[in-house]
Amino acid sequence: IGPFDAGGSFRPDNLEGVWRFLNRFWSVISENWLEGKVSDKETSESKAIERLRHKTIKRVTEDLSNFRFNTALAALMECNNVLVKQQHDPVSQTRAYRKTLETMMQLLAPLAPHITEELWRITGHTGSIHMTDWPSYDEEMTQDETFTLVIQVNGKVRERIEVSADISENEARYLALDNPRVASFIGESTVQKVIYIPGRLVNIVVRNA
Structure with a gap:
């Protein structure tokens, strides 16, 4: 219909x-x-x-x-x-x-x-x-109680995690940087900045060591 x-x-x-x-x-x-x-x-x-x-x-x-x-x-x-x-x-x-x-x-x-x-x-x-x-x-x-937070490293999706809908930017940044899978993609590279788009994603911008 x-x-x-x-x-x-x-x-x-x-x-x-x-x-x-x-x-x-x-x-x-x-x-x-x-x-x-x-x-x-x-x-x-x-x-x-x-x-x-x-x-x-x-x-x-x-x-x-x-x-x-x-x-x-x-x-x-x-x-x-x-x-x-x-x-x-x-x-x-x-x-x-x-x-x-x-x-x-x-x-x-x-x-x-x-x-x-x-x-x-x-x-x-x-x-x-x-x-x-x-x-x-x-x-x-x-409103949803949780949402799927996408974590990117240099614009590429590396992880997805379920987080509270009222998560703060600092909490989202911490969870992204502390995630073991994400850390494996960062390696020895230097984190230049962390971009947070509320309700959607965290993009970690790194520079090769």
Whole structure:
């Protein structure tokens, strides 16, 4: 499915992916919805699910507001893939997981009104899903906690490491220079300067001894 204004001929076989998604979506909710008590314990997995929920709300909200129905659906599919993969893990017993299932139903409601209305009913909700408030997101929760810091030596990529998203320039420089693999490429050369591009990379400029 492409942008709604792109035109093109209608082909039923193009809908197979959407049909598979809706079936998986139905299954993950109907098979994993937990009535009653769920775990409120926070784990790294439950925090990741909660962060994914906020990211998905933001993406779908912005895409629907701009009539980008294809990318809104893509965001829902990506979230659903994560839920499917984790449906048999301990995180599926947490409140964060159940809240994400609930939010997914609300976000999909404008695109699949009948399926989501039925799922809303069988999961014990009262009233129509189409009368509920649209989910809101916390902008801070849409930001990644970590990112991959690329380390270069004279412009050539020599290492990639996962670092905290709020890492300082001094910390990034230290990690780059202290990395054993990077050090092997520097060798006896003299470090002339270290260039840091926030959120992306550290480039160590060296001169041969």
